Amino acid sequence: MPVTITVPEETTAGFVVAADRDPGDLTSAVLQRLPGPFAAAVSMRIGTPRLVMACHRAADSPWDLSEVTGADHEDAERARQATRHIGVTSVLPVGDLPSGPHLARATAKAIAESLxxxxxxxxxxxxxxVVPFGRFDEFVLADHWIGAALPSCPDSRCPADEDAIDGCGCVHLTTRGLYRFGLPELEITDVACPHDLAALNILRTTAQRLLPLGRHPGEHTMPTELMLTSPDFSAFWGHRDPMWDDGPIPVRLTEVAHDRLGIRPPANFPGTLNEWLWDELPPILHELLSCEPDHAPPT
Structure with missing residues (x-):
């Protein structure tokens, strides 16, 4: 059966800066720290629904940061314990994607730097x-935009042998954040631990394949099987060159909920999900955890 994706007219992107200092004049703090092209674009949005900033004492904050996590455990703990929350909220027409969330996040990072x-x-x-802002016209989905990461095995007693193709089904991966691009979240479940990286890279590539759809509001009927290409995987990382030489990979989309799609093997594959992950994918999807993007030369 075909899959229908309904892209809304508007989306919302939200960020919070957790801090212990009074931010003072937020607009000045932001514009002084943003690079020129970012500052010019942000200055036109501040005070409109496309870029709203608000400061609250943590005790009165509308945002609960008590469960914040992060690769840097010290930063996550600082966020949980901070006394002030400065929110950056952006309500955007979908035609303003992905630049709108990109600018909102840059604003939050500028506030974080100032405080x-x-x-x-x-x-x-x-x-x-908090990393360098990069170029205004560069947007890379791999830059912490989909909130899906490689998990540890959730079961310390996992029976899977390292070489077992179908030894378990411990790994469940779900994106978090595609909705701000007008898209449903994606999930892939019942993955054996030895294939977790391949499953994550399939999730990443599917997200990239769907990303352009988020700029067009309304209902979109998708074929049940989506063809993932090497350029899709390259674009996720911000690379200009192909990252595998073989042809496209068919994946089957299923409607899990109105706001979530599942990823499964193509209907004509005779084996299990884990056999498909093991047998049918280019080797790089089993190997590449992260990489730096190509950067366009200055203009």
């Missing part, structure tokens, strides 16, 4: 690293 605070992505409930 020595911790920026938190509300979609993933994770503390974000």
């Amino acid at each position: 020595c605070g911790v920026p938190v992505d509300l979609a993933s409930n994770q503390a974000l690293p």
Whole structure:
């Protein structure tokens, strides 16, 4: 059966800076720290629904950061214990994607820099690293936008042998944050621990394949099987060159809920999900956990 994706007219992106200092004049703090192209774009949005900033004492905050996690455990703990929350909220027409969330997050990072605070992505409930802003016109989905990461095996007694193709079904991966691009979240479940990275890379590539759809509101009927290409995987990482030489990978989309799609093997594959992950995918999907994007030369 075909799958229907309904893209809304508007989306919302939200970030919070957890800090212990009074932010003072937020607008000045933001515009002084953003690079020129970012500052020019943000200055036109501040005070409109596309970019609203608000400061609250943590005790009165509308945002609960008590369960924030992050790769840097110290930053996550600082976010949980902070005394002030500065929110950055952006309500956007979907035609303003992905630049709108990109600018909202840059604003949150600028506030974090000014206060020595911790920026938190509300979609993933994770503390974000404060890294250089990069180029205004560069957007890379791999840059902490989908909130899906490689998990530890949830069961310390997992029976799977390292070489077993179908030894368990411990791993369940779900994106967190595609909704701010007007798209349903994606999930892949019942994956054996030895294939967790391959499953994560299939999730990443599918997200990238669907991303352009989020700029067009309304109902979109998708074929049950979606063809994932090497350029899709490259685009996720911000690479210009293909990352595998073989042809496209068919994946089957299933409607799990109105706001979530599942990823399964194509209907004509005779084996299990884990046999498909093991037998049918290019080797790089089993190997690549992360990589740096290509950067366009300055203009």
